[in-house]
Amino acid sequence: MSTGISSVTGATTTASSATKTSSQEIAGNFTQFLTLLTTQLKNQNPLDPMDTNQFTQQLVQYAGVEQQLKSNDRLDAILNNAKSSSTASATGFIGQTVTSDGKTADLADGSATWTLNPSKAATQATITIKDANGNVVASQSKSLTAGAQSYVWDGRLSTTGMNAPVGTYTIQVDARDATGSAVTVATQVTGKVDGVDLSGTSPVLLIGSARVPISSVRNIGSGLST
Template identity: 35%
Template sequence: MATTSAISNETKLILAAQDSAQAAARSSTSSTSSSSASTANSALSSLAKNYTTFLTLLTTQLQHQDPSSPMSTDSFTTQLAQFTGVEQQVETNEKLSSLISLNESSQLNTASDLVGQTATATTTSLPLQNGSASLSFTGTSGESVAIAVANAAGTIVKNDVVTASSGTNTWTWDGKDNSGNTLANGAYNVAVKTIDSAGTTSDVTFTVNGTITAVTKGDSDMNVEMGSVTVPMTNVSNISSKSSSSSSSSTASSSTSGSSSTTGS
């Protein structure tokens, strides 16, 4: 009975991880990132449009006002003040946009030094680069952890169940699917799950590792590209050169056969 229960829990754990990986794939495909930059440009355009409309209304009003009952001086002064205020706001926004653009260009020049270094980022997208990918998670000794990897179409290409070590664990994937076929480099969706003694599964917080191939300007932040995976700079928790990155020595056991491995420290 104990063996049957263990098998049942492992299957349940794998299925939970697969469901999460497929959900991440669907979310990645359907999501449309909101653009704060386009919102700002839209607001500026709207303000400029209002400025032009206000000017048109003002001149039309002056052309058609009754000479025998002209606009009062107070009203006319108020409208001119409003007109001037809108004009100044448009100019201020344009100058602010220019300053932001200059600042972002400066950041890009500085960030170019990051290319070739290893980044650790919080994302469900796993970058497969040069036939290798890895992620890290914190576990407890003897804890069962399932990792599931799905391609862009949501098809599960790799799953693994490992026994975690206490502390930080690193799972490495050699880019081969469950049948041993070598997959193309690119962005894959990944999920990590664990299960308790009662058979309840839960998410395991993890980070992915990858080599930075480019740094680009996003809508509201700088983006780091690791092959086909793009993540905001704010999601990057660590950047290190390849020479300074090290792997831990103790090895956790994997309960499924394959070419992936897990190390813990």
């Protein structure tokens, strides 16, 4: 798969348009308020001038609207800088091998690999592999030691023994200790980052057909992640 960066222009344009419209509305209200205030001052009755308290309140409102406009400009600048920094960081992952939290892995070259990390030793663990439609394609029972360990599925279907088609598969682990109590098993996947999707609010790494949020990355480089 070719590496690259993808984005949805429509989503970005919509968000930008919404922000621009909001700023224009505030600016329009500010201009209208300023016009009304100056007109009111010009047309005061010298014999019955504007009440001092009322005038003060209007000046406070004027200052408040002005500060809101400045705050919006600063927030926009901060958000743009943060997005640029996040994008630059995400593109640095392209071509890197990363390990991230997840249950879904690609079956390629006759195998799919996960990292299993039981919270404690499990004397009985049922490992189930499902295809993209949720159908069970393979199942195995085995014991698991505590700590990170690699689990490799050879891609063979339990029902026929034939090789499963290339695609995305999900692992499910039901583990119990010697007393029959449930054991929590964290699952992780390792793969090479092919590209980055920038269409959402935060970048998403593309590993084969899997989508991995940067926040899920636990290790950069080959090997087990603890």
